[in-house]
Amino acid sequence: MSLLIKNGTILSAEGEYNSDIYVEEEKIVAIGKNLDYNADEIVDATGKYMFPGGVDEHVHYGSFGTLDFSTSNAPVVGGTTTVVDFPPQIVGMGIKDSVKVAHENAKDVAMVDYSFHGLVMYPTEDIFDELLTLPEAGISTIKFFMAYKGTPFMVNDDVIFKAMQVAKKAGVTIFLHAENGELVDLLQKQLIAEGKTDPIYHAASRPPVVEAEATRRAIYMAELADSPLFIVHVTAKEAMEAIRDAYQSGLSVYGETCTHYLTLTEEKLAEPNFEGAKYVCSPALRKQEHVDALWQAVQKGWLKAVGSDHAANVGGFENDKKKGLHDFTKIPNGCPSAQDRLALLWTYGVETGKITKEKFVELFSTNPAKIVGLFPEKGQIAIGSDADIVIFDPTYRGKITVEESYHRSDYNTFEGMDMIGRPEKVYLRGKLTAENGKFVGIKGQGKYIKSKPFGLC
Amino acid sequence: MSLLIKNGTILSAEGEYNSDIYVEEEKIVAIGKNLDYNADEIVDATGKYMFPGGVDEHVHYGSFGTLDFSTSNAPVVGGTTTVVDFPPQIVGMGIKDSVKVAHENAKDVAMVDYSFHGLVMYPTEDIFDELLTLPEAGISTIKFFMAYKGTPFMVNDDVIFKAMQVAKKAGVTIFLHAENGELVDLLQKQLIAEGKTDPIYHAASRPPVVEAEATRRAIYMAELADSPLFIVHVTAKEAMEAIRDAYQSGLSVYGETCTHYLTLTEEKLAEPNFEGAKYVCSPALRKQEHVDALWQAVQKGWLKAVGSDHAANVGGFENDKKKGLHDFTKIPNGCPSAQDRLALLWTYGVETGKITKEKFVELFSTNPAKIVGLFPEKGQIAIGSDADIVIFDPTYRGKITVEESYHRSDYNTFEGMDMIGRPEKVYLRGKLTAENGKFVGIKGQGKYIKSKPFGLC
Amino acid sequence: MSLLIKNGTILSAEGEYNSDIYVEEEKIVAIGKNLDYNADEIVDATGKYMFPGGVDEHVHYGSFGTLDFSTSNAPVVGGTTTVVDFPPQIVGMGIKDSVKVAHENAKDVAMVDYSFHGLVMYPTEDIFDELLTLPEAGISTIKFFMAYKGTPFMVNDDVIFKAMQVAKKAGVTIFLHAENGELVDLLQKQLIAEGKTDPIYHAASRPPVVEAEATRRAIYMAELADSPLFIVHVTAKEAMEAIRDAYQSGLSVYGETCTHYLTLTEEKLAEPNFEGAKYVCSPALRKQEHVDALWQAVQKGWLKAVGSDHAANVGGFENDKKKGLHDFTKIPNGCPSAQDRLALLWTYGVETGKITKEKFVELFSTNPAKIVGLFPEKGQIAIGSDADIVIFDPTYRGKITVEESYHRSDYNTFEGMDMIGRPEKVYLRGKLTAENGKFVGIKGQGKYIKSKPFGLC
């Protein structure tokens, strides 16, 4: 099975140039002018960009009440060919076994290539021993929660610090959900006690300081442990600046932000008819000044990647979000978004001049692949890499709508927003799998990819 | 009873000038050249400085196993005429009642004027209600611990934050012992498990980052609560800088350091024959670069006061410190130091050019009085203020020794260190109470002084 | 000649307290309760504040086309009892001789005590030799201009740096007018060439960057020369921050701002009928964010003093400012303001909560006296200091008007602005010299005071 794409413009993190691409047995085999191969399939990409399929380092499939990998055609249609999921540790099981279960659940339904982070839900002492053995099992990143007081998974600083000490030896990168759980819990109770139950108070219960504090605390611990640290879903300017300054001072401290934090503001939470609930996720959406700071951060490289934090609740708006009708703390968190990452980054980033095309490739594909330890198989168009290729038509004009979404939710987080450009064709390991917004692949085509250790060292 | 001091040089936080001082009924009544009063006592202060008696905002008398107010002639001999004690909340009692008990214990023995901070040992919900009523009871500062895991008094962030919310309304200033108790506890256990049991590992178990982190966290909470904050015994450069930057950014955030952190380094903890234990206090002594940063901080005004954190354990070195002979975590914390504050600040600060004479007065007396809400009765030589006056002979040369100490301990923390200058006479509300290193007052002469609210607002 | 002021509230940089003040032979001799002296004059100050007469470290009398010391009753009426003038070096003369001439001109007319800065207009090599001899002549500060291209007094960096090298040995403090003269000149020419001739373009020709740059450059030179530096009339946030950061990093770098920069914004320059010209001074008035930053800076101590930069042009608005009717670069610089310094600082600073009463005393009197080397004779109410005393009625309510001004100009820079509080009585060395806005002293009563070296070392 071979593929020859002719006459496109390769867009990489470094620059762009006109070229053909030749693919054999799922891999990119040659790049060049007027390549002369007898390919099974020949495609003309004149006037189109060709860039590596997206790597989404932050998705939730089938956990915390979300729809599972059976909806993973959504990212593919949106140009993302690899996702990294957070399967929660199962009670009574270790991380590796929990990932095995997740793998079982995914393998016959996944339509996107996938890898797994560890996600600690029961932070017992066993975790620290298991940590050392994760990389050989293909798990090189592990996430802890500093928030969600009252659950078993909110951890104290000693757990995080000890994990950092061990992770450093193992080559595992610690991921943290950084919000001060004590303060959030207190603020939630105070707001509810004052009768402030609407979705907008979700933001008030998780102010930027709460995120900045936890981020700064995590950095102090990483400094003491001399270990790498990755902060997920950074939303607050101050948190971003703490990460930036830590990295610049010589620490191995990194972070991502997510598409909705770059494109929506907390005003969304005030939408009438309880529609604000659609936008309840944690950390909360922020004011415009934070949004501006985040765009600057991704362009300058202070934040390394843009994930989707995709989490499509099974019941959607009507049957799930509405559980919190009288108490915002009861609204299930998360928004469907895996399909829209490319569209938003390109339309609201590249087209507005906030990021360059080269930076787009880095944020959308190259960096996430490096962070999780999937590079160089994923994350670039280069000889020997997987032939995950997006042929992108920059002239397309459309809108994001729930109708055209494969998220299988009853609403779209970005309903009605503009879409400039669109993947005309998406190849997953050389196989055409999406075309002009339609999924044309098959269920189960996604492959599990183990991650390599020391992604961020 | 009246007193006329002639021809001395008044030293204030602003400058110095030659003058007489006239005292009547415990108060300063007149300051001037050639004052012509028929005084009961006339003293010549030619060639001497006259400055306000010291205010030590941080002492421990009779709590946590320390000697009580029956040793409070020590500060007086050292030029300190007012101390502010931290009486721990008694189990089953509120703060006010606990302070009442402390007052009872002090009143017939205290030889120094005194006031009390609240000190929360049992942080139940009652505390928040009581907080509102503290100022009317003359308690305007209250301390919480972020460290000492395993005790009931180490508090979570929600408690601190809630206390800040209430304190702000009440006019009470929150004092914090800022070290990350989770990390200290973990590091202690790890060190002991590795057989690192000597006093020097006390420092390793409480590294500067642990203090910097807690300080930064406290500042974030003060920012969110929009309330004043005072960090006690700041020792780490990074913690000091966090306080400095917070204040400069417009927050009401302040801190003190203590005499031993300005004059001793962590090498002391490595002294042979277990003598390092004499210097075990928390936070731990630091390296020279921190000491240098602290001197800069007090001269520049980034830290507002220099307390003693006096804590003379009942059994001293032989019968108390030695409890930790095989495990540094068992060494009782604290050092005797109340008598030596002036000597150290003057000798190692003023005489070395690290601080000016004016700044000395501010750090030693004026600022502590303001911080705790005892100004203007205490903290200055001014009309109407208490006649707490030190007549200081700058020509004296001596050494600090355990023999000349009134701490009633079996060692002196600063043994053998130089003493340039000495209080020739110390007046407490107009009464001569110490002379050339000897206490000449009487037991019980000390008076309880209530503190006023909003000291730092 | 003796004076006894009874029952007032002494306000100092440290605090306030009720007291009497007794004055003999121009000096403060005693401060106290119920002072019992047989004074020639006894005054009741019940309900009034008593604070030291103001020291205005920045005035222009009789130079650059301004009215001379014959209008120096204005500051006295406004509570300022000492001014420090900048007499320009006279062509062919040295600094000392130029100051002598200025002294001659002032001595029979001055109604305020006065001292002189050196002001270099002809920066030849002779200056560097003369610098060493200035302190013995009572001149301890010397000002250079980094701006005004095309004049002989704009100096290159080598001159400033060499002056710093010498000044450091001599104990002289270098004062700098810090604006990049090259850029101002270019911008002026470009604006005029574009037909932008109105007063508002004065601001465009001297943007904040131009001041920030020169300030930063001066600081680099002071760092290299290891010498003290004082920046006059700081107006730009960035310039202030550069001074603040330099001081905090350990350099002896200081600055002042002036009353108009704290109370007026650049919108004034756009007033119709050419009235904007009334507010043309250099640096230019700034936008509100700079004003806010300056208030913060004076309260926090990042800028040390608030001068008036008083300069009342002989022809006032009608006969002088209007010279620039068709070309803003032709508008003579400067505004009358010496009388209004106290009123503005108190009304717009103390009464609005931007500065404390204690800080007011520091900015208005104590610090300027220290900066110029006039302390402790000037700048405080203390035994042995000059009896320059303001009895201030905080209950007065009025307006600033040209009618009530002694500036002898045809406009008042602060016309119609509020005045809360007013000096009820102003004593100059114990002699009543102003009362309720009226001058009651005599011409020539002002005394020349030599400044002491190393004011800022």
Place this chain on the structure above:
Amino acid sequence: MSLLIKNGTILSAEGEYNSDIYVEEEKIVAIGKNLDYNADEIVDATGKYMFPGGVDEHVHYGSFGTLDFSTSNAPVVGGTTTVVDFPPQIVGMGIKDSVKVAHENAKDVAMVDYSFHGLVMYPTEDIFDELLTLPEAGISTIKFFMAYKGTPFMVNDDVIFKAMQVAKKAGVTIFLHAENGELVDLLQKQLIAEGKTDPIYHAASRPPVVEAEATRRAIYMAELADSPLFIVHVTAKEAMEAIRDAYQSGLSVYGETCTHYLTLTEEKLAEPNFEGAKYVCSPALRKQEHVDALWQAVQKGWLKAVGSDHAANVGGFENDKKKGLHDFTKIPNGCPSAQDRLALLWTYGVETGKITKEKFVELFSTNPAKIVGLFPEKGQIAIGSDADIVIFDPTYRGKITVEESYHRSDYNTFEGMDMIGRPEKVYLRGKLTAENGKFVGIKGQGKYIKSKPFGLC
């Protein structure tokens, strides 16, 4: 003429992978596994790295008394296939005509591809008009000097600022030699007057502050003009930090450092027998802390490129440098270094872990090409780019010696320093031109390349 390189490891700014490269008509035509082309020349690169030929954005050939392009085989042997020269403006001529003359001089002798910066020596008003026309003539960068007082080319701030205003419109990037010429001149005179004539005083005459100041000043001007700025040969930590902070604050401010500043310290200037003169260049070599800061800066991307600032004086050490035997200010500036850039960056950067291999490619080739506007023809291995390819043997071990240098000088600046790895083959537009340290190309093979505008916008 075609070339097929087999089985090498392509090293790019993004990563590395095994591949063949096929070249036709001077361009890279295909990259891939097992490429099947009938090439004129087939080379095996097993075990070798293949990276883009170096771009040296800072060389001096034939100006200021240096050897000309007839020695430009040196860079080629060292893996640099493109240099950008600074031909000084000729008296009476404009920039374009001066570049034409330089082109004439180079074209029959150059052995390396080359482009030209403009270099202003006679900053008359004509310059500003000509600036607008430079890009169409293929000149997109222009350099001014802030130093060298007494020459016609040291410019005042108004000239720089005006140039920035125009350059911005034209798409030209302003390059600056940033040292405060006034201060350097004064310090030189003072040192010589004190009899300090040895080469070591060269460093004392150009201290880091002098560079930091000029850099900061240039940044203020770029901010005001809102124009891009590139600082050449950054050596001082403070200057680097100013550039870093400016860029991070959102300005288009960039800089390079040079190989000698990364590998030599100011102690070199103290070498006996006047050998210190060999290392006299401006800015001067710095202390180790600056060197450490510069390595951090290039790895973190705070400085974008590493040029050689190659300047081999015609008379070398014996007949040129010795002109300054009795006066360091008479020592001609500059060091031969064009051949050694790769060797030093790899040996002292990559091999010591100070920079990654990917970063090496960026600093050595990709970024300089972008900065000057030569990308994508130069600076990468990509389809359509010039076939400037280094086949690098990482196993080679040798030393840098004058004997093996093509600089045609009588000394080598880096004599005896280690060389780990070496270009086994260097291809210039597909033609083998150097092999294992020997030049195998021909005189005049170098081609002139025009630069494109807005390189840094």
